[in-house]
Amino acid sequence: MDFPVFHLDILGNRALVAIIAILHVLVNHGLAVGLMPLIALMEWHGVRKNDPRWDNLAYRILFVAFIITTTVGALTGVGIWFSVSLVNPYSIGSLIRVFFWAWFVEWLVFITEVCLILAYTLTWKKWASGEAKRRHVRLGFALATFSWITMAIIVSILGFMMDPGNWLSENTLLAGFTNPIYLPQLAFRTPLAAAMAGIVALFLVPFFVDRHDPFRLEASRAIALWTLIASPFVLLGGWWYYSVIPGTMMENLAVSAMTLQFMGWLNDFLWIVALTVLAVLITVQLTIVSRRGVPRFAYLLPLLAVFWLTGHFERVREFIRKPYVIGRYMYANGLRVEDYPLLRRDGLLAYTTYSIPLSPPEITAMPDRPTGTGYQGAIERLQRGKDVFMTACSRCHTTNGVNAVATHMQRMFGDRPWSPSLTLDYLSNMHNAQPYMPPFPGTQEELFDLATYLELLQRSATAVAGAQQAGSVLATPPGRSTALRPLEGRQ
């Protein structure tokens, strides 16, 4: 990647994207895609029954959704763009070049959706009766449809990125819709959204309808019915998704390398789906059966289960990519597969424009400091090692934070000094032992430089600042001996 390297050394770069993206999925599944049809149905039911209580309840639930989707929902959507652009600009930049029109169409649908939800919420009280009310009900169903369409489009783009080979042969929008993960993913997400929305609505009902009002039970039962119908499809969709993953993964990894860990995760996924669906079903069945209603905190358990399930699902989905970020085209480090012969021959750093200078703590942590001319050479080696780390490793790893290299090294080598002679072998073969790892994109010399840098981590737990704090300088091309001044007065 040829950008100044944005880096979060404690939280890790992946976590930034994960937090924003999962929050976005929870809001858009549970409060938009899944909830709008339910609200539209409730309003419609109220009109047909001529019962304003349904209408009032539907409006209040909608209002809560409106507040959250137009703030947290909208901004986390933008946040995904911002965070991915910071964490892996080459991948998102490449995807936009191919999928520009898909995202553009998605955007037009979003505009429609925003206008519809504004209209639907803000005209509820005004278009209250007669023909205006019927129009309003139709508006609700239109909103529900558009919400689902935005999900259908974005899932196609997501699915495409997972499907290896397609990028190379047909990088078109249509390929996004025909790849094997698309329908299973949609079949899983749609009922999940509906079930999530049902639980959210059940949780909100006690806030808006008094305990002694028999309507509370009636409304809860109806919403529970919605959830009850959606839940089995969550299981079916999850099963379908689960069954197409291994085939897809086989394309990405060497056949023999399907690790126990990943299969463990995948099986966990299925168990989590089953348990979540069970939690949802039990709570919802109790709602239908009980005469006095279920206490509202009881809905927190299935809600949390759904959050956990969503988080796990997204994690599994992201993991399928590895070691690529775009299947078979670009590795997670932002380097293309076809770049590797060049980088292996000439070196990664021969084509890296930027460098983040060593910080004083890093220099202090240097083991056996030579004196005189040897010192300059050692500093240069260390700087190159840092540049290699920042360019090839920092997208997924931190030094001492989440998914820390130091932790992995500690696990592998314990308290023995992590000198290059010890670690080099492991570093050059990592991608064979860990199939999620891309191969090393540089020369043997650079691997040695990297090992030299990583040795620091045994002594220094100082977080490494990214370009957003420490700035960037022009990398000095290797072979030219210029005096690299260590950072003085620079943090």
Place this chain on the structure above:
Amino acid sequence: MRPHFLEDDVNWLLRWLYAGPLRLPLLNVLMLVALLTMLGNPKVFAFVGAAAVLPCSVLGFSGAWVESRRQSGKFPLFDRLLIWVPGAVALALCIMALLLLSGTDGQSALFLIATAVFTFEMVMLLWAATAPRDPTLLRPGA
């Protein structure tokens, strides 16, 4: 001399049991499950459990059928769903739980989970079987 205190207690117990629609079914199911667990044979458990599920489902099915024919209301789909779906889900989960536990060895965590699910869903099934006959259970104040 008749032990009045015992009679009062029994009367109290019976009144308590009949007060809530789920209490008697729960008691019955718990007794059944306790018995089957003590037998110690998951396959027998599944067989007997299925034998218990069968009449409940028949009862539930016929009751739901009658009730859904009776529905003259304006919202046939919604009312029919409310009549059929809870029972269908409970039945499906009962069967699934029985299938799961029949494959275990009677000691494992899976057996315990499956037994718990079976107990719960059996109670739900009984509720669904009797609910259509008691309109107040579906629609309070309807």
Place this chain on the structure above:
Amino acid sequence: MNGVPIPRDIPLPMPAPEGLLVVVLVIFFLMHIAFVNFMVGGALLSFYYELRGLRERRYDWLAHEIASTITANKSIAVVLGVGPLLAINTLYTVYFYTANALTGTFWISIVPLVVVAFLLTYAHKYLWHSLERHKLLHLSLIGLACLIFLFIPLIFLTNVNLMLLPRQWVEVRGFFSALTLPNVLPRYAHFVIACPAMTGLLLVWLFRRRSTAQLAGTGFTRDELLRTGYRWALWPTMAQFVVGPLALFTLPATPLVDPAILGVFGASILLALWMCLVLYVETNRAAERIGKSFASVCALMVAVLVLMGAGRHLHREAAIAPHRELVRQKTEDYVRRAEEAARASLPAEAPRSP
């Protein structure tokens, strides 16, 4: 001293002809910025009038009316920003992402900051009557929202400014050093002043359709409200005749000099003068006739904005055209070398152990 970095670009073709992407960028960005103006200006004006409303009751009503517009405008502003974001990512990949990375902490903080600001505006609007007797608290809600709305444009402006200064990519350290680069602050002033100006026009649009009967009891007459709106549009725009040229002439020098830029901005100034004339006439019109020239004012404003957008684009191109050429060459060179190296060594990937 560091030289100018020349990174390589993504070696994939553009998804559409560049002209089309430029049109998407400029047009939709102008729409986005108009609604951002309405949103920020709405918050500022609502705060101002609510303060005045502490003394004169009727201004409280006006503040509430203005606050109500923020809800819709903010959502439209956010959603309209996505298209330009896509376009700028495609057209100026290297430039935009570099600036983002160098100001990353503040760039990503836009997300939580805007969420908080939006929630504050909701609280401000929907709790208006329940906080009737807690005006201090109520005012602090919108006051805080205003502060956030006034800070966020600085983050955007810092980014789009840094983006056009490759030499600075290896000089800046963090957001604040990029903030103080020319000419972020004059442009910021230009933007901030535009907010009440655009909102003035929004007020005219809002109230011109209301009849006298609808406004009875508010303490305002229709012409009074329209005059207020026009004044907000007029006087800040007059200030722009000082701030605008200041922003224009403090723009960092570009490697290329494009005479069309001055021409385009010159034309926009002339149109703006004309618009101010119409605005002035409107503010002095009698009650029955005020508002009749609203359509012309809007047309002129749109024309001014389009010219500014075009001028800005020309400046952008002049600033980085030579650098882009260097980047393109470097990218081509890199791709060629990669292909060569791939041909020379097969297989493409290190064989994995069996």
